Amino acid sequence: MPTTDAPTSSENAPPRRRTTPRPLLLVVEDDPVLSQQIGWALAEPYEILFAENRVEAVALFRARRPPLVALDLGLPPTPHGPTEGLAALAEMVRIDPNAKILAVSGQSQREHALKAVENGAYDFFIKPFDLDEFRIALGRAFHLFRLEKENREMQAGSGSADEPFGASPPMKAVAAIVRKAAAVDLPVLITGESGTGKEWVAQAIHRQSARRAGPFVAIHCGAIPENLLESELFGHEKGAFTGAHLQRKGRIEYAEGGTLFLDEIGEMTPALQVKMLRFLQEKTIERVGGRGTLSINARVIAATHRDLPSEVREGRFREDLFYRLHVVAILLPPLRERGDDLMTLAHLLLSRYAADAGKRRSDFSPEAIEAMTAYRWPGNVRELENKIKRGVVMSEGRLLSPADLDLEETANPEPLHQTLKEAIDALDRTLIQSAFEECGGNVTHAASRLGISRQTLYTVARRSGIHIADSASDSSPSESIDRSASSDITTSDG
Numbered sequence: 455m456p457t458t459d460a461p462t463s464s465e466n467a468p469p470r471r472r473t474t475p476r477p478l479l480l481v482v483e484d485d486p487v488l489s490q491q492i493g494w495a496l497a498e499p500y501e502i503l504f505a506e507n508r509v510e511a512v513a514l515f516r517a518r519r520p521p522l523v524a525l526d527l528g529l530p531p532t533p534h535g536p537t538e539g540l541a542a543l544a545e546m547v548r549i550d551p552n553a554k555i556l557a558v559s560g561q562s563q564r565e566h567a568l569k570a571v572e573n574g575a576y577d578f579f580i581k582p583f584d585l586d587e588f589r590i591a592l593g594r595a596f597h598l599f600r601l602e603k604e605n606r607e608m609q610a611g612s613g614s615a616d617e618p619f620g621a622s623p624p625m626k627a628v629a630a631i632v633r634k635a636a637a638v639d640l641p642v643l644i645t646g647e648s649g650t651g652k653e654w655v656a657q658a659i660h661r662q663s664a665r666r667a668g669p670f671v672a673i674h675c676g677a678i679p680e681n682l683l684e685s686e687l688f689g690h691e692k693g694a695f696t697g698a699h700l701q702r703k704g705r706i707e708y709a710e711g712g713t714l715f716l717d718e719i720g721e722m723t724p725a726l727q728v729k730m731l732r733f734l735q736e737k738t739i740e741r742v743g744g745r746g747t748l749s750i751n752a753r754v755i756a757a758t759h760r761d762l763p764s765e766v767r768e769g770r771f772r773e774d775l776f777y778r779l780h781v782v783a784i785l786l787p788p789l790r791e792r793g794d795d796l797m798t799l800a801h802l803l804l805s806r807y808a809a810d811a812g813k814r815r816s817d818f819s820p821e822a823i824e825a826m827t828a829y830r831w832p833g834n835v836r837e838l839e840n841k842i843k844r845g846v847v848m849s850e851g852r853l854l855s856p857a858d859l860d861l862e863e864t865a866n867p868e869p870l871h872q873t874l875k876e877a878i879d880a881l882d883r884t885l886i887q888s889a890f891e892e893c894g895g896n897v898t899h900a901a902s903r904l905g906i907s908r909q910t911l912y913t914v915a916r917r918s919g920i921h922i923a924d925s926a927s928d929s930s931p932s933e934s935i936d937r938s939a940s941s942d943i944t945t946s947d948g
Contacts, residue, residue, distance in 0.1 A: 478520035554595035620795035636662035646786030649836030652757035668712025676721035694743025709752035720760035
């Protein structure tokens with residue numbers, strides 16, 4: 455069958471505006487009525503190819519390599535069985551395993567559709583199906599196909615500068631800021647919850663900037679002890695301190711001509727903040743124990759999960775350094791606010807880790823997709839990545855289950871509390887206990903993490919049934935709660 459395009463031309467007609475080619479969709483269906491309905495419904499966004507049997511379908515697929523296929527499993531000469539459809543699927547997957555094939559079957563052949571997914575189909579639909587839902591599924595499949603292609607090109611070093619950020623409005627806004635930030639050589643401050651991908655965004659800015667040929671040097675300011683961080687950043691001279699047997703360059707020097715990424719800069723001590731401010735202002739540094747200055751040409755991108763304006767107000771972060779860093783600001787939304795980008799990213803990660811493990815045809819089961827969609831992802835992209843790594847290792851078949859992803863218990867949320875007050879108290883307890891764990895039991899830091907004062911923290915804790923030991927109520931800056939002592943912080947429900 456011909457494609458749905460049948461344009462006419464005339465020598466006297468005005469030249470057509472050049473547009474982006476429409477993606478190819480191969481429809482393999484022996485019912486002419488259904489083929490015609492699909493053609494009418496999808497003719498605008500897609501260029502559609504039609505085939506009525508396995509031989510035609512495989513020939514068209516091999517010749518045109520469409521990224522999308524709608525494949526009816528019941529094809530002649532055995533239209534009431536899946537033999538021909540599954541055979542066509544196997545040949546297409548062998549020709550191009552990256553194509554997204556949507557299997558279609560009748561109500562009595564649901565088990566055949568599931569078997570198709572196990573053998574490489576991207577999704578399945580049961581006849582009769584809603585064409586609007588089918589259109590949405592095709593759109594998601596093509597979006598994933600495009601992102602996977604861009605990812606492969608970037609890994610091969612031949613991709614475009616555009617990064618696959620996602621299609622949700624928050625991530626489209628992030629992508630727009632990244633493009634603008636990459637075009638100018640100014641400091642950038644990336645904020646957002648832990649695990650949202652701040653270093654990945656910093657790398658994207660570097661790759662798209664004029665400094666892409668230079669080094670990208672990253673350092674986690676909270677992972678290195680305070681007495682060593684200065685030497686790691688600025689380097690040291692021989693004999694500068696006990697154990698300094700040789701001269702050593704710091705990370706800032708190694709970033710010459712490229713980008714220096716300061717992860718969790720909110721953990722930096724006030725003394726180091728002063729030295730970093732001088733570097734940003736003058737582009738010079740002094741090694742520890744050195745007497746002269748070195749000029750360094752490096753761009754600074756910083757990131758933190760902390761609320762730096764609050765840190766400035768509390769006197770823990772220098773206001774002048776904040777404004778030096780806060781030239782271009784990027785706020786990364788948590789994963790739970792990125793809509794369909796969750797599953798798009800999940801499929802990208804699965805493709806990567808399954809290929810590394812030799813399981814190239816892995817996919818998520820419908821139950822796993824439901825569990826992943828329902829989960830809140832407090833650890834954001836980092837947690838998603840870890841769970842998918844685990845799932846690839848734990849899965850025994852082609853489809854990953856909720857248990858493989860360690861999402862069995864989270865797939866079914868707990869029932870709602872009877873009253874609003876109970877729900878609020880439960881949420882307060884969870885947030886307060888989480889803040890204490892993250893801050894090592896320090897009351898002042900926990901209050902800052904929650905964006906409230908110390909006094910408010912005590913008040914909310916009492917109201918929510920959490921008891922903070924009297925020994926922790928000292929107002930000195932060194933106040934803390936021993937995270938290992940169960941008597942320091944307890945809840946009224948044990």
